[in-house]
Amino acid sequence: MLVKVLILGLVLYVLVNLFRALFVMLRHGEQGQMSRFLGRRLLASFLVLLLVVVLIALGVIEPHSTPY
Template sequence: MLVKLLVIGLLVFMVFNLYRAMRVMLRGDAEGQSMTKFIGRRVLTSAVIILILIIAVALGWIQPNPRPY
């Protein structure tokens, strides 16, 4: 259950960074923030999510769905 909550939290963080990158893109560079910083965080977060899922399946903490056939 903890792994699922962690993945959900990271997904929310990823969407939040995508939203912040959109705000920087629409406003321009008014605040001195770079859009690539937020997009980079989003990519890093998705890599961490994939790594967590691979480790959780390998250790047996979560069970993948069985084959549909």
């Protein structure tokens, strides 16, 4: 259960940073500020992917056997 909460928290962090970068872009804010938000989003996305792959490899979570 804790693993699912951690993954959900990281995904929400990704979305928050994505929308913060969007608002900076729409307000014609600083380019560095938008890049910082997008960089954080990229790092968090990588962490989510890495965490899911490691947890599947360790057998903590199991993927669905059928795609439907």
